Amino acid sequence: MYLGRVIGTVVATVKYTGLEGYRLLIVEPIDEDGLSAGAPHVAVDATQAGVGERVFLVGSREAALACQPTFVPVDAAIVGIVDEVHTP
Numbered sequence: 001m002y003l004g005r006v007i008g009t010v011v012a013t014v015k016y017t018g019l020e021g022y023r024l025l026i027v028e029p030i031d032e033d034g035l036s037a038g039a040p041h042v043a044v045d046a047t048q049a050g051v052g053e054r055v056f057l058v059g060s061r062e063a064a065l066a067c068q069p070t071f072v073p074v075d076a077a078i079v080g081i082v083d084e085v086h087t088p
Helices: 061-065
Strands: 002-010 023-029 041-045 054-059 076-081
Touching (some): 023 076, 061 076
Antiparallel strands (some): 002 054, 054 076
């Protein structure tokens, strides 16, 4: 699980059957301070997040489980919208 910031959207007129109804968003991984922590990538949105929002994501097999039906071909899925981050 990791943090990210939504920086854009992807428009796809044709998608894999299991991805119908899901939005695809461009997410930039961030650290707990909100600074960039990796290259932007596309994630399927299971939460209705918007551009500019901080989100948390899962990758690999867990990302495929975030969608219904499960095991769709995705590498990253947004599974929550972050309100605050507290670190010691």
